[in-house]
Amino acid sequence: MIVLVASCDMFKTSETAGPAGDEPIVLTGGEIIVTIGEDGELLYAPEDVSVSVGDTVVWENKSGAHDVVFGTVPDGVDAEAISLTTLATESGPAHSVTFENSGTYKYHCTPHKELGMFGTVTVE
Known part of the structure; x- marks a missing residue:
């Protein structure tokens, strides 16, 4: 006799972060959660x-x-226009950018730059 056990989790349409948060959450439609x-x-x-x-990246506080302040961007991109320059203080989606x-x-x-709070988005 063979018994198959399936988890509801195996049918999710998104990927969730690994134990160390190494992998982004990927939703359908080219949207990434950081x-x-x-x-x-x-x-x-x-x-x-x-x-x-x-694709769109959504930063969720x-x-x-x-x-989320961009310091280095490709030529022709307005870093200020895609930055979140006010502090997000509430939980939930804080900012999103569609990378063109x-x-x-x-x-x-x-506020946490000196403590090493940095990120990178590579657009291919």
Whole structure:
């Protein structure tokens, strides 16, 4: 006799973060979730994501006061226009960017920059 056991989790349409938060949550439609301040930590999880042109990254605040300020962007991209320069203090989606230009986008949290709170989006 063979018994098969299936979990409801195997039919999810998204990928969830691994134990260390290394993998982004990927939703259908080219939308990636990056968490901010998970468990009170001063980090973006994951710190580095790779997306395709036209994909959207959503930064979701979990705790604390954070922003998403782009310092390095590809030529022709307005870093200020895609940055969240006010502090997000409530839990939930805080900011989103749909990436229309390929290249490397480096960002940081202004209040926690000196503590190493950085992230990178690579658009291919």
